[in-house]
Amino acid sequence: MADRRPRRGRGPAEADPPGTALRRAALRLLDAVLRRGDPLDIAAHAATQGLAPSDRAFAIAIVSETLRWMVDIDGLIDSATEQILPEDVKSRAVLRLALAQLLVLKTAPHAVVSTALPLVAGGPRRLVHALLSRAQQEEWKLPDSANLPEGVAERWAAQWGDDIVALAAASWSAPPPIDLSFASEPADGEWADAISLAPLHRRLPRGQAVETMPGYQAGGWWVQDLAASLPARLFGEGKGKTLLDLCAAPGGKTMQLAAAGWNVVAVDSSTKRLARLSDNLARTGLSAEVVQGDIRKWAPDAPVDAILLDAPCTATGIFRRHPDVLHRIEPRQIDEMAALQAELLDRSAAWLKPGGILVYATCSLERAEGEDQIAAFLDRHDGWTVDPVKADEPPPAIVPDGEGFVRTLPGLLADAGGLDGFFVARLRAPSG
Numbered sequence: 001m002a003d004r005r006p007r008r009g010r011g012p013a014e015a016d017p018p019g020t021a022l023r024r025a026a027l028r029l030l031d032a033v034l035r036r037g038d039p040l041d042i043a044a045h046a047a048t049q050g051l052a053p054s055d056r057a058f059a060i061a062i063v064s065e066t067l068r069w070m071v072d073i074d075g076l077i078d079s080a081t082e083q084i085l086p087e088d089v090k091s092r093a094v095l096r097l098a099l100a101q102l103l104v105l106k107t108a109p110h111a112v113v114s115t116a117l118p119l120v121a122g123g124p125r126r127l128v129h130a131l132l133s134r135a136q137q138e139e140w141k142l143p144d145s146a147n148l149p150e151g152v153a154e155r156w157a158a159q160w161g162d163d164i165v166a167l168a169a170a171s172w173s174a175p176p177p178i179d180l181s182f183a184s185e186p187a188d189g190e191w192a193d194a195i196s197l198a199p200l201h202r203r204l205p206r207g208q209a210v211e212t213m214p215g216y217q218a219g220g221w222w223v224q225d226l227a228a229s230l231p232a233r234l235f236g237e238g239k240g241k242t243l244l245d246l247c248a249a250p251g252g253k254t255m256q257l258a259a260a261g262w263n264v265v266a267v268d269s270s271t272k273r274l275a276r277l278s279d280n281l282a283r284t285g286l287s288a289e290v291v292q293g294d295i296r297k298w299a300p301d302a303p304v305d306a307i308l309l310d311a312p313c314t315a316t317g318i319f320r321r322h323p324d325v326l327h328r329i330e331p332r333q334i335d336e337m338a339a340l341q342a343e344l345l346d347r348s349a350a351w352l353k354p355g356g357i358l359v360y361a362t363c364s365l366e367r368a369e370g371e372d373q374i375a376a377f378l379d380r381h382d383g384w385t386v387d388p389v390k391a392d393e394p395p396p397a398i399v400p401d402g403e404g405f406v407r408t409l410p411g412l413l414a415d416a417g418g419l420d421g422f423f424v425a426r427l428r429a430p431s432g
């Protein structure tokens with residue numbers, strides 16, 4: 001949507017060039033993520049209000065690529081300015097967005113420059129103009145891999161080693177492919193362009209609009225990263241037994257479990273996210289009992305056969321598709337999430353029948369939300385054991401660790417498009 005409104009203090013002849021409104025929205029969105037710490041997908045709604053869908057998508061793409069490449073873009077900016085621009089000044093934000101357009105999205109330079117300058121009206125326009133001209137004249141380039149923010153690189157090096165940091169950087173450098181999960185195995189010949197890395201899975205190159213893909217309305221499949229499909233795979237067939245799917249929305253795992261024959265009770269505290277879960281169930285024709293409740297207070301009427309606790313977490317494992325997380329999440333939030341997860345684990349453990357199975361999962365690359373969380377749980381709960389995941393349970397190439405947990409790290413299946421970072425543990429309640 002072109003923004004042709006004259007801005008305050010200028011005549012109509014100086015109206016903003018077409019495309020400025022969406023860059024203004026991108027600037028608001030980047031500020032919401034970096035200064036307020038808001039998640040990109042949540043902040044996007046308010047920041048891009050009033051834009052046409054294609055402009056909205058472009059504004060979000062600019063911010064996503066800015067966040068993905070921000071460490072390297074900042075390096076270029078700092079190498080070209082005599083005085084380091086403060087982290088939070090508008091000119092740095094405008095330059096970050098403009099350089100992401102020039103160097104990543106390959107937007108036409110005249111469109112980038114003409115829409116960047118109105119964003120610094122009354123500020124250092126000359127500096128911004130000079131720097132963007134230099135970027136073009138000197139043909140600035142980004143490295144092959146987008147560097148991780150320093151604090152994240154240090155934290156992950158301490159937890160997983162330098163090689164994993166390098167693999168994470170490589171896997172962060174481009175958005176991931178699209179994974180689909182199916183309720184039943186598609187017929188031979190269907191999805192011929194896709195690869196299958198596991199039963200009921202197909203992987204497609206990124207860039208396709210999901211709603212226009214074959215069979216979307218018929219509902220035989222849903223979008224779900226292969227790593228996110230692992231926890232539900234560890235329950236096997238349900239045969240009508242009852243499973244509590246705790247923290248269930250928007251329902252990727254609920255649909256897997258319902259398709260596998262479980263009588264699923266899907267509980268989540270978020271009404272909005274549960275509405276998406278219900279829409280997903282309606283589209284796929286799968287069924288589950290849907291319950292709105294905060295599991296710190298809610299409890300089931302009777303003990304159940306199995307529980308999936310897909311706990312709220314920092315989501316640092318899904319950094320490829322949510323490049324904002326690595327800029328927002330700090331040690332304090334990891335500690336807060338770990339404390340919440342411990343509370344949810346302790347409560348839900350009491351709801352299993354003797355000998356029942358509890359699968360705990362997080363899409364986090366922090367040990368505090370995975371391995372360390374489970375070690376502390378086992379210390380607190382006598383009689384509970386790890387039910388080790390066997391080598392042939394996950395899809396090939398995903399090998400359980402020495403304790404029988406599934407931990408997917410950056411670099412896994414890299415040649416096939418990679419995988420999100422996940423932790424999954426299967427625990428067994430005492431038999432009575």
Ligand SMILES: C[S@@+](CC[C@H](N)C(=O)[O-])C[C@H]1O[C@@H](n2cnc3c(N)ncnc32)[C@H](O)[C@@H]1O
Pocket residue numbers: 246247248249250251252253254267268269270273293294295296310311312313
């Ligand atoms: C990782 S997401 C769940 C993803 C979901 N299992 C799926 O496969 O689509 C975590 C969910 O936990 C929910 N949640 C967070 N705190 C909760 C609580 N105290 N009680 C119930 N649900 C909670 C959030 O609303 C969010 O939907």
